[in-house]
Amino acid sequence: MRDSPGLADIVIIGGGVIGLTIARALALRGVRDVCLVERGGLGTEASWAAAGMLLPQVEADAQDEFFNLACQSRDLYPAFAAALREETGIDVELDTTGTLYLALAENDQEQIEKRYEWQTRAGLNVELFGAAEARELEPCISESTLGALRFPKDIQVENRRLLSALANSVKNLGVEIVTQTSVDSLIIAGNRVHAVQTSRGRVNCSTVVIAAGSWSSFIKTSSQSPLPTIEPVRGQMVCLEAKLQLTRHVIYSPRGYLVPRHDGRLLAGSTSEHAGFAKCVTAGGISSILRNAIEISPAISDLPVIDTWAGLRPRAADGLPVLGPCGEIDGLFCATGHYRNGILLAPLTGELISEAIVSSQR
Numbered sequence: 001m002r003d004s005p006g007l008a009d010i011v012i013i014g015g016g017v018i019g020l021t022i023a024r025a026l027a028l029r030g031v032r033d034v035c036l037v038e039r040g041g042l043g044t045e046a047s048w049a050a051a052g053m054l055l056p057q058v059e060a061d062a063q064d065e066f067f068n069l070a071c072q073s074r075d076l077y078p079a080f081a082a083a084l085r086e087e088t089g090i091d092v093e094l095d096t097t098g099t100l101y102l103a104l105a106e107n108d109q110e111q112i113e114k115r116y117e118w119q120t121r122a123g124l125n126v127e128l129f130g131a132a133e134a135r136e137l138e139p140c141i142s143e144s145t146l147g148a149l150r151f152p153k154d155i156q157v158e159n160r161r162l163l164s165a166l167a168n169s170v171k172n173l174g175v176e177i178v179t180q181t182s183v184d185s186l187i188i189a190g191n192r193v194h195a196v197q198t199s200r201g202r203v204n205c206s207t208v209v210i211a212a213g214s215w216s217s218f219i220k221t222s223s224q225s226p227l228p229t230i231e232p233v234r235g236q237m238v239c240l241e242a243k244l245q246l247t248r249h250v251i252y253s254p255r256g257y258l259v260p261r262h263d264g265r266l267l268a269g270s271t272s273e274h275a276g277f278a279k280c281v282t283a284g285g286i287s288s289i290l291r292n293a294i295e296i297s298p299a300i301s302d303l304p305v306i307d308t309w310a311g312l313r314p315r316a317a318d319g320l321p322v323l324g325p326c327g328e329i330d331g332l333f334c335a336t337g338h339y340r341n342g343i344l345l346a347p348l349t350g351e352l353i354s355e356a357i358v359s360s361q362r
């Protein structure tokens with residue numbers, strides 16, 4: 001941390017995938033004097049806990065604005081991953097095999113047929129398989145499978161490698177990174193941002209980006225307009241060891257999912273719980289994840305469990321991300337509430353927020 005009082009043009013609060021991606025996008029646009037302040041270590045919260053699935057189509061029931069943004073962000077991933085590799089040498093393991101969405105019960109079958117119909121009508125890439133064809137594609141899936149959709153464009157990234165690549169990239173690009181420091185409050189006067197007060201002193205700045213995930217509403221502000229209300233939604237995960245990888249696709253069902261990693265880990269997820277900020281795994285959570293994972297693939301029953309963890313998804317009241325200028329205060333931007341899709345939405349969020357900041361400074 002600079003000596004207090006510090007000075008930066010732009011302060012980004014939060015070093016998860018969202019704060020890091022915005023910092024990188026600003027630096028790539030030639031913006032100097034960006035300081036990212038992180039309460040703990042970089043990329044150790046929801047972004048670390050995630051499964052890294054990039055699946056706008058799998059769960060979508062309609063082609064609304066959110067769906068279009070999510071597809072746009074997914075489609076930025078190949079170039080995003082390639083650029084990060086070029087900048088840092090880190091391969092973020094973007095796996096483009098695709099996703100298989102299984103129907104394991106009558107209701108599921110109706111749901112996948114509806115999804116197939118609207119997405120084919122909309123000209124989207126989706127394939128409908130019968131049970132035998134699906135099992136031919138991925139022999140590990142349950143014999144009770146009734147049918148499946150394959151989404152060739154819904155892919156996955158190794159989110160922890162992505163965080164390392166982003167952290168290296170922003171350091172190389174000259175962003176100042178301050179860890180183990182929390183931003184406690186924003187100093188706002190005359191309807192514009194003047195500074196942030198951190199646990200290690202004041203930093204004067206003209207622009208602030210709130211990218212503090214589930215903790216975004218805790219930052220105090222002297223202004224009348226409050227920051228958006230963001231709540232944590234806990235997600236637990238189980239990691240299995242599949243020395244010979246059982247599946248190539250991400251395999252999804254209406255109740256759970258399996259994500260194969262290149263190093264033989266097989267992730268099973270997840271839960272969706274309103275449990276405050278208690279970031280722990282529970283007996284009930286782990287048991288429901290394993291039940292749903294075994295429903296997808298009974299073959300996983302013999303695999304060793306090698307890890308479990310939990311993370312807090314940041315959710316706004318309407319479940320949609322909060323992006324852009326915030327509370328009509330000059331210089332204040334929000335990039336939070338990414339809920340279940342922050343890894344997916346990161347590249348687009350970086351583009352949109354950096355563009356909004358640069359335009360506001362013209």
Ligand SMILES: Cc1cc2nc3c(=O)[nH]c(=O)nc-3n(C[C@H](O)[C@H](O)[C@H](O)COP(=O)(O)OP(=O)(O)OC[C@H]3O[C@@H](n4cnc5c(N)ncnc54)[C@H](O)[C@@H]3O)c2cc1C
Nearest residue numbers: 014016018039047051052053183213235311341342343344
């Ligand atoms: C189990 C699970 C599975 C998921 N799977 C997927 C998936 O497959 N695909 C997908 O797209 N998304 C997934 N998500 C959602 C995704 O992880 C989140 O949407 C995303 O990580 C949010 O990123 P973020 O940077 O906003 O938040 P975070 O990663 O939580 O980062 C916020 C950061 O802000 C810091 N901070 C907070 N307050 C302050 C402060 N006052 N001062 C300084 N720093 C502060 C925190 O320490 C933290 O590091 C999953 C989430 C979970 C929990």
